[in-house]
Amino acid sequence: MEYIQSLSHIRFVLIKGSAIADRRELNMVNSIYGDLNNETACSFFDDGKIKSCKFEEENIIKTPVGKLIPKYQLSETRTRDKDSVEFYSNGLMKSIYLENVTNIITPIGIIGCEFITFYESGSIHRIFPTFGKVSGTWTEEEEIKLAPIIKIDCGAVSIYNKLSCICFYEKGTIKSITLYTGEKTMVKVNGGEIEARFGIAFYENGSIKSIEPATPTLVNTAIGMVIAFNNDPVGIHGDTNSLEFDESGEVITVTTIQSGIEIIDKYGEILHIAAQRKPSLLDIDVLQMFPIKISIESNGIEITDSNNQKKVFENNKFKFSTFYNMLYIPEACGGNCSSCKGCN
Numbered sequence: 258m259e260y261i262q263s264l265s266h267i268r269f270v271l272i273k274g275s276a277i278a279d280r281r282e283l284n285m286v287n288s289i290y291g292d293l294n295n296e297t298a299c300s301f302f303d304d305g306k307i308k309s310c311k312f313e314e315e316n317i318i319k320t321p322v323g324k325l326i327p328k329y330q331l332s333e334t335r336t337r338d339k340d341s342v343e344f345y346s347n348g349l350m351k352s353i354y355l356e357n358v359t360n361i362i363t364p365i366g367i368i369g370c371e372f373i374t375f376y377e378s379g380s381i382h383r384i385f386p387t388f389g390k391v392s393g394t395w396t397e398e399e400e401i402k403l404a405p406i407i408k409i410d411c412g413a414v415s416i417y418n419k420l421s422c423i424c425f426y427e428k429g430t431i432k433s434i435t436l437y438t439g440e441k442t443m444v445k446v447n448g449g450e451i452e453a454r455f456g457i458a459f460y461e462n463g464s465i466k467s468i469e470p471a472t473p474t475l476v477n478t479a480i481g482m483v484i485a486f487n488n489d490p491v492g493i494h495g496d497t498n499s500l501e502f503d504e505s506g507e508v509i510t511v512t513t514i515q516s517g518i519e520i521i522d523k524y525g526e527i528l529h530i531a532a533q534r535k536p537s538l539l540d541i542d543v544l545q546m547f548p549i550k551i552s553i554e555s556n557g558i559e560i561t562d563s564n565n566q567k568k569v570f571e572n573n574k575f576k577f578s579t580f581y582n583m584l585y586i587p588e589a590c591g592g593n594c595s596s597c598k599g600c601n
Contacts (some may be wrong), residue, residue: 289348290318295329302346309340317340320350321379322361327353335389337402345377354388364429365409376427383424401437409434413465414444414457422494426461433495435460441471447506451476456495460504467498473515476500479507479553481579483517488546499550509553514546517582518560520575531582533563 276337282455286305299310312329324411324598327341343351352374360367363381372388375381386407389400409416411431422435435458444453445467473486485508486494487499499512517531530549538544547563557571569579 258522265500283377288344290320290350291433293318293342296341298340306346306348307344307345308346311341315356317508318353319351322363322373322381323359325353325359325361327374328356330356333394335395337388337390347377349379350375358387363423364425365423365431365535368407369405378427378475380427380429381425382427383422385422386420396499397438401439404437409458411457412463413446413459414442414453416442416567418442418585424494424496429527430461430463431459432461435495443467446502447477447508451500453498455490456498458496458498462504464506465502465506467501467510469495469498470500476508476511478511478551478553478579480518480558480577482516483508483511483513483551484581485513486509486515487512487548488514510550511553512548512550514548515581515582517580518549518551518558519578519580520570521577528567529580530560531580535563 260429267402270426293307293310293312293316295314296310296312300308302308312327314329316327316329318325318327328336328339330336333361337354339354340352342353345351352372354372355370356372358369360369361373361384362555363384368384368386370384372385373381374383386402387400388396389403391397391400404419405539406417407420409422409431411434414434416434418440419437420434420440421437422433424432424434426432436453436455436457437457441452441454442457443450444457444465446468450472451468453468455469457467457468469487469490470485473484474569475482476485485500490499499510500508501510503509514532517529520528520530532546532548534544537543549563550561552559552561556573557569557575558577559567559569561567561579
């Protein structure tokens with residue numbers, strides 16, 4: 258009896274010149290983490306190295322962040338249809354979907370995770386404390402109930418919240434934090450505090466890069482005071498948010514529905530750009546405020562209007578100021594933006 262390993266690393270038993278697939282040997286692939294057994298639905302790189310697979314039985318994989326058991330049991334309620342493990346072409350792990358929430362060693366301490374992604378160097382990229390599939394049989398509220406409260410001190414923000422994801426730079430500092438729906442936290446920036454929801458992003462030196470304001474918030478910019486608030490944020494992850502800062506804490510991008518921009522050219526002509534109320538993309542019978550985004554650069558500003566059209570204005574050709582967007586505030590507005598639904 259002789260074993261021959263093919264390009265796909267699947268072994269076959271040769272008996273009397275005929276190939277007979279042995280069940281145990283057939284369901285085995287080699288990796289730099291050792292043999293992976295009882296896999297299914299594998300994919301391979303062109304050179305035969307394992308790219309991804311699912312498992313039907315338990316595998317214990319020794320990794321730099323501890324012993325991990327990839328997902329092998331299916332649950333109809335919250336298990337995602339996702340590979341148990343994925344690899345880079347260099348053989349290092351790209352991601353692992355864990356059978357159970359497992360405590361792992363991260364750059365900020367030991368945290369329980371259900372899904373982990375890695376950089377090609379092997380450093381942790383993202384960790385997901387819970388990783389359930391939200392569907393008609395498993396709601397976001399049920400998933401949030403499973404999420405633990407995680408405590409993190411980032412200097413500018415002290416986290417004590419339920420988090421859906423923590424992202425790291427390759428060298429180990431925090432790149433972004435994504436909060437679950439309904440979670441809010443205070444962030445220190447530019448000499449003040451802003452309540453954030455959904456996401457907070459950081460520069461590699463630890464300073465705040467962007468946040469998603471939880472309520473309409475007055476911020477100071479190079480062109481005047483602007484009420485920062487995005488009434489329809491994506492909220493997928495905390496890497497990119499509507500209120501952005503440079504490393505010194507100055508506002509460089511702000512999204513608003515309540516502030517407008519007045520632009521005056523050298524001939525004295527005036528242009529006003531502000532958020533507009535238009536039929537909702539989901540229901541044309543419902544009117545919705547579509548915000549504007551203002552990007553402030555050293556030589557001028559770029560405004561993305563409510564129709565998603567970009568307009569660029571240079572400092573040496575125009576003067577800028579801000580105004581309160583009264584035109585699109587409901588007549589019944591009582592001034593309490595935190596409880597009003599008219600702008601949302």
